[in-house]
């Protein structure tokens with residue numbers, strides 16, 4: 001009887017029919033870490049690091065999307081340069097998202113991935129669906145960078161205390177440095193300098 005069952009299953013397995021609409025239990029729950037990893041990092045350390053990295057991931061994914069929104073919706077005389085700059089920063093944030101998510105998986109955790117979960121987790125203020133003027137776009141982006149930079153500094157120190165040098169290195173060398181540089185590029189656009197004519201002519205120039 002048993003043998004007959006096996007033969008019948010084998011026949012089913014070699015069918016060319018795709019098995020659609022399948023669902024099953026999760027193989028690992030969110031908020032847990034796998035037990036057996038040869039990383040020489042204790043489970044509580046990996047739990048704490050993956051939890052904080054998931055917060056950073058949610059905020060980085062939100063900043064990434066805020067850049068794309070700004071890239072599409074920008075208007076005004078600086079359209080061309082900002083359209084390009086926003087997209088460059090977006091692409092750099094895409095790289096960071098992947099590095100952070102894969103660090104979480106590498107530590108045995110589960111990365112956030114879907115927009116709804118990111119929206120519930122992020123600390124970055126939700127912008128309206130409509131278009132906003134350039135100074136507001138820039139301010140929103142800078143506020144988001146500030147939240148991330150603050151978080152990253154705290155996380156870097158904690159990772160170092162717990163002996164998680166890999167996380168410390170990733171978030172200082174990649175995440176912190178990229179965010180600092182992008183924040184500089186944005187903030188220079190909010191310096192109110194004249195575009196064509198100097199406001200006050202120099203007193204010394206041309207004095208006889």
Ligand SMILES: [Fe+2]
Nearest residue numbers: 071072083087
């Ligand atoms: Fe584009």
